[in-house]
Amino acid sequence: MKKSKNAAIDINLIYKKCQKIRTNLDLLVLGYEVPNLEELYLDSNNFHGRIPNSFANSSKLAEISLSYNKFNGSIPSEIGRIRTLQILYLGSNDLSGAIPPELGNLQNLVELDIGDNFLTGSIPASIFNISSLKYIKIARNNLSGNLDLLVLGYELPNLEELHLTNNNFHGGIPNSIANSSKLTEISLSYNKFNGSIPSEIGRIRTLQILYLGSNDLSGTIPPELGNLENLMGLDIGDNFLTGYVPASIFNISSLKYIDIARNNLSGTLPANIRSNCSRIEKVYLHVNELISILDNQLSGNLDLLVLDYELPNLEGLYLDSNNFHGRIPNSIANSSKLTEIYLFGNNFISESPELSFVTSFTKCRYLINLAFGDNPLNGILPVSVGNLSTSLQYLSGYNCDLWGSIPKEIGNLSSLIKLSLYGNQLTGSIPTSVVDLQKLQGLYLETNKISGSIPGNLCELQFLNTLSLSQNLITGAIPDCIGNITTLRSLYIDANRLTSSIPATLWLQNDLLELNLSSNFLSGSLPQEIGSLKVATLIDLSINRFSGGIPSTIGHLQSLINLSLAHNTLQGSIPESMGKLMSMERLDLSYNNLSGNIPKSYEALRYLTYLDVSFNDLSGEVPFGGPFKNFSSKSFLMKDYVVIQYMVSHPAILLDQREES
Numbered sequence: 075m076k077k078s079k080n081a082a083i084d085i086n087l088i089y090k091k092c093q094k095i096r097t098n099l100d101l102l103v104l105g106y107e108v109p110n111l112e113e114l115y116l117d118s119n120n121f122h123g124r125i126p127n128s129f130a131n132s133s134k135l136a137e138i139s140l141s142y143n144k145f146n147g148s149i150p151s152e153i154g155r156i157r158t159l160q161i162l163y164l165g166s167n168d169l170s171g172a173i174p175p176e177l178g179n180l181q182n183l184v185e186l187d188i189g190d191n192f193l194t195g196s197i198p199a200s201i202f203n204i205s206s207l208k209y210i211k212i213a214r215n216n217l218s219g220n221l222d223l224l225v226l227g228y229e230l231p232n233l234e235e236l237h238l239t240n241n242n243f244h245g246g247i248p249n250s251i252a253n254s255s256k257l258t259e260i261s262l263s264y265n266k267f268n269g270s271i272p273s274e275i276g277r278i279r280t281l282q283i284l285y286l287g288s289n290d291l292s293g294t295i296p297p298e299l300g301n302l303e304n305l306m307g308l309d310i311g312d313n314f315l316t317g318y319v320p321a322s323i324f325n326i327s328s329l330k331y332i333d334i335a336r337n338n339l340s341g342t343l344p345a346n347i348r349s350n351c352s353r354i355e356k357v358y359l360h361v362n363e364l365i366s367i368l369d370n371q372l373s374g375n376l377d378l379l380v381l382d383y384e385l386p387n388l389e390g391l392y393l394d395s396n397n398f399h400g401r402i403p404n405s406i407a408n409s410s411k412l413t414e415i416y417l418f419g420n421n422f423i424s425e426s427p428e429l430s431f432v433t434s435f436t437k438c439r440y441l442i443n444l445a446f447g448d449n450p451l452n453g454i455l456p457v458s459v460g461n462l463s464t465s466l467q468y469l470s471g472y473n474c475d476l477w478g479s480i481p482k483e484i485g486n487l488s489s490l491i492k493l494s495l496y497g498n499q500l501t502g503s504i505p506t507s508v509v510d511l512q513k514l515q516g517l518y519l520e521t522n523k524i525s526g527s528i529p530g531n532l533c534e535l536q537f538l539n540t541l542s543l544s545q546n547l548i549t550g551a552i553p554d555c556i557g558n559i560t561t562l563r564s565l566y567i568d569a570n571r572l573t574s575s576i577p578a579t580l581w582l583q584n585d586l587l588e589l590n591l592s593s594n595f596l597s598g599s600l601p602q603e604i605g606s607l608k609v610a611t612l613i614d615l616s617i618n619r620f621s622g623g624i625p626s627t628i629g630h631l632q633s634l635i636n637l638s639l640a641h642n643t644l645q646g647s648i649p650e651s652m653g654k655l656m657s658m659e660r661l662d663l664s665y666n667n668l669s670g671n672i673p674k675s676y677e678a679l680r681y682l683t684y685l686d687v688s689f690n691d692l693s694g695e696v697p698f699g700g701p702f703k704n705f706s707s708k709s710f711l712m713k714d715y716v717v718i719q720y721m722v723s724h725p726a727i728l729l730d731q732r733e734e735s
Contacts, residue, residue: 110134117163118142125164130155137161141187144168149188154179165211166190173212175200185209189237193217202230211237213261220245221267235259239285242266247286249274259283263309266290271310276301287333288312295334297322304328311335318342335392388412394445395419402446404434414443418470422446424453433458440465447472447494454478455495460486472518473497480519485510492516496542500524504543509534520544520566527551528567533558544590545569552591557582564588568614572596581606590614592638597621600644605630616640616662624668626651638662640686648687650675660684672697672710685709 111132121143129138130152136159145167153162154176160183169191177186178200186201189211196219197212207230221243233254239261246269247262257278267289275284276298284302287309295315299308300322308323311333318341319334388409394416402422406415415435424430433456435444441463452475460483462469467489476498484493485507493511496518503526504519514535520542527550528543538559548570556565557579565580568590575598576591586607597619605627607613611634620642628637629651636659637652644666652661653675661679664686671694672687682701688711696702696710 112158113137115139116143120144122146124148125150125169127152129153132156134158139163140167141165142167146170148172149174149177149193151176153177156180158182160184160206163187164191169193171195173198173201173217177201178203180204182206187211189213189215191215195219197221205231208232208234208256210235212241213237214240216242218242218244221248230254231256233257234280237261238265240264244268246270247272247291251275252277254278255280257281258304261285263287263289268292270294271296271299271315273298275299279303281305282328283307285309286313291315294318295320295323295339299323300325302326307331309333311337313337315339330387386411389440390414392416393420397421399423401425402431404431406431407434407437410437411440412438413440413465415441416443416445418445418447418449420449422449422451424451427453428456429453430456432456432462436461436463439463442466443468445470447474449474451475452477455481457481457483459484462487465489467491467513470494471498476500478502480505480524482507484508487511488513490514492518494518496520496522498522502526504529504532506531508532511535512537514538515561516540516542518542519546522546524548528553530555535559537561540564540566542566543570547571549573551575552577552580552596554579556580559583560585562586566590567594569593574598578603584608586610588612592616592618594618599623600625600628600639602627604628607631609633611657612636614638616642618642620644622646624649624652624663628652629654631655633657636660639666641665643667645669647671648673648692652676653678655679656681658682662686663690664688666690668692671695676700677702689713 117139124147127150141163148171151174165187172195175198193215244266249272252274263285270293273296291313294317297320315337399421447470472494479502482505500522509531524546530553533555544566551574554577572594581603592614599622602625616638623646626649640662647670650673668690677700
């Protein structure tokens with residue numbers, strides 16, 4: 075039909091030379107000026123203010139599109155008078171208040187989008203009486219109510235898409251939803267729906283997307299869902315579902331995405347996953363209890379599944395945090411499009427010393443994330459780890475009982491951002507080839523048996539954020555160039571055998587947040603430059619051989635929460651300036667040679683919950699106020715096992731008496 079001259083207005087075309095339009099439409103009385111208006115498109119601008127009630131005077135309107143603006147206030151109930159309206163898009167604004175029940179008068183409405191606003195209340199029942207509706211989007215608001223009271227099916231026979239995610243709907247999912255037999259998408263995630271998943275949903279043969287995740291659903295997964303022959307995406311994760319995974323689910327050959335993670339499922343994975351799901355791209359099964367044999371639960375072995383040739387389109391495999399056992403099948407790698415493989419938190423083992431699955435995964439040339447930590451693998455990392463995808467960004471093999479050395483070929487993984495091999499039995503030295511990991515941000519090798527010195531070329535990793543080498547057998551000095559890594563935020567080299575002094579460049583790390591060098595053989599004095607670590611929250615230099623005094627500049631560290639200088643040979647007085655460290659929660663200066671008194675200014679440290687100045691040569695009175703009323707005399711026991719002077723009524727004495735009784 076040929077439209078009249080003012081039948082359609084598209085502001086975006088009229089003002090296409092302008093980037094954005096800003097005005098208040100409530101100042102315009104559209105109705106009387108354009109009585110023949112049929113279509114109005116003002117979306118994706120910066121209009122603000124209220125939506126004019128006078129829209130209703132343009133009684134021939136068929137389409138209104140005001141989405142992606144900054145309209146506020148309520149939805150005008152007068153819109154319900156525009157009986158010709160077929161399209162109403164008001165989404166992605168700042169609208170608030172309730173949905174006017176008058177919208178139920180729009181008996182020709184086909185598409186309704188009022189999502190991404192701040193609407194409250196419930197959905198008026200009148201909305202579900204509009205039999206012409208094909209598309210409803212009311213997602214991401216603050217709506218509530220019980221959908222089970224609404225008989226969706228018979229009133230919405232033409233409905234194709236229903237989007238109600240990210241609200242506060244509760245109660246059961248209505249069985250009658252199945253009567254909307256043309257539905258292709260149902261999205262009810264991130265609400266508070268409870269009860270079971272209606273088996274009747276299995277009758278909606280047109281359904282392609284079913285998202286019910288992140289609710290409070292319970293019971294078993296209905297096997298009738300296997301009748302959804304056109305289903306492409308299924309998300310029922312983050313609920314309280316129990317029982318087994320029905321084999322019928324994996325009879326759906328069209329499935330590309332399935333998320334059943336974070337439930338209480340048990341049993342084995344159906345064997346037919348390998349033959350009927352050739353289109354699957356992502357599988358999320360983590361945080362369930364899919365494999366267990368004790369207490370009358372079933373057992374299983376991933377090696378019985380041939381994931382390879384039957385899943386050629388698989389991009390993500392998420393099997394973490396279950397009880398899978400047996401070996402990790404090499405055949406997984408034949409799904410060569412995999413970008414993410416999560417196998418951590420299971421009971422996988424390796425049948426040979428070398429982790430053969432690592433070698434097999436070299437066929438996955440698009441791999442970005444490989445995580446197999448928290449498994450009792452008890453093997454060595456093969457040199458083939460260097461042949462993994464050059465796209466690999468995250469490699470996690472922590473707590474796996476790995477032994478042997480880290481292959482120098484690890485340096486071939488040029489895209490690596492994070493390497494986590496902590497909690498193993500790795501030996502040998504840190505390979506110098508790590509210098510080739512120029513994108514590395516996190517190196518986590520703590521709790522191993524790594525020896526040798528810290529390679530100086532680590533300083534060339536200009537994006538390194540975290541260096542964690544704690545609890546190893548590392549010797550030598552901290553590299554002088556450590557201060558060159560300007561991106562460093564966390565440095566943990568505690569519980570090693572380091573000697574010499576702390577490099578002067580380390581005190582130039584103005585953005586360092588956490589520094590732990592405890593339990594080494596470091597010596598020398600603490601310089602005034604320690605005050606440059608202005609954003610540090612943790613400094614632990616305990617159990618070393620530091621001498622000299624505590625610099626007064628330590629009082630500049632206003633962000634400091636935890637400071638431990640215990641078990642050294644520090645001398646002199648406790649700096650008065652530390653009384654300004656208002657964020658301090660834990661302070662340990664015990665087992666040194668400190669003298670003088672405890673500054674009374676420390677009474678102002680209101681967040682201080684732990685203080686230990688015992689086994690020094692302090693004298694004078696213990697402060698009375700602030701946090702000191704919560705500390706026992708054990709915190710102030712000196713080398714001669716005499717508690718420094720208390721006032722008779724000091725709260726600590728009363729605390730000691732209570733502890734003894």
